[in-house]
Amino acid sequence: MDQDFFLKSLGIFLMGTTVVTLRYFLFAGIAYGVFWKKLRERISHRIIQAKLPEFQKIRTEIKFSLSTMVIFGLVGVGIFWAKSAGYTKIYKNISDFGWPYFLFSIIAMIVIHDAYFYLTHRLMHHRSIYRYVHEVHHRSTNPSPWAAFAFHPYEAVIEAGIVPLVVLIMPVHGLAIFIFLLFMTFLNVLGHLSIELYPKGFVRNPLTNWNNTTTHHNMHHRYFQCNYGLYFNWWDKLFKTNHNQYAKEFERITEKPLFLPK
Known part of the structure; x- marks a missing residue:
């Protein structure tokens, strides 16, 4: 590896790690500040479990999330190396494939992810893998927004693997990847909010019930062997892995409107 290539790799690692760390603190920080602090009293009836976790738990979530950001930065370097060797399908000009494909690629990345x-x-969650890879994330049985990326390093590599997979199999623009990662971070933080924001009837309405909710993922953290999906509910429906009390629990939590009169 020549010096210029090494310095470029180092720069990409530092920049990538900084960007994903800032993105994590921005999204998790806003969610925590707005819903856990500023609006907590007004929306306390939407807290999914009996009470929100203590700050000591949150500090552990942040610690593991920061290690995940370093892993994400390293994966970014790997993508740079693969691109330099001509292995990826990343393209520079949106006009190469047009705006319709650009928008399609974002949707495709979300569905593939x-x-x-x-x-x-x-x-x-297989018993031979769980304790070595996924157990760290499940230490948060009642997660906070800061738990969104609280992974063991092995799991962090797996979670980051979606981007290398995508850039190897389909043409994708850097801006499309950026938008996809913003969407991913937003939904991931929302899933770990532990406060349900969606309205009553959301999980029974055929126009919306294909989306997952905060209640859905919170129940996964509480009960472990159910509710495995990320953005959409169709895989849990297909493989019958939704918790059998999911809809009932959601309706209990959302019985009252999100904002009660003062």
């Missing part, structure tokens, strides 16, 4: 997540998540 949802399937990838369900499959790898189920595998990580």
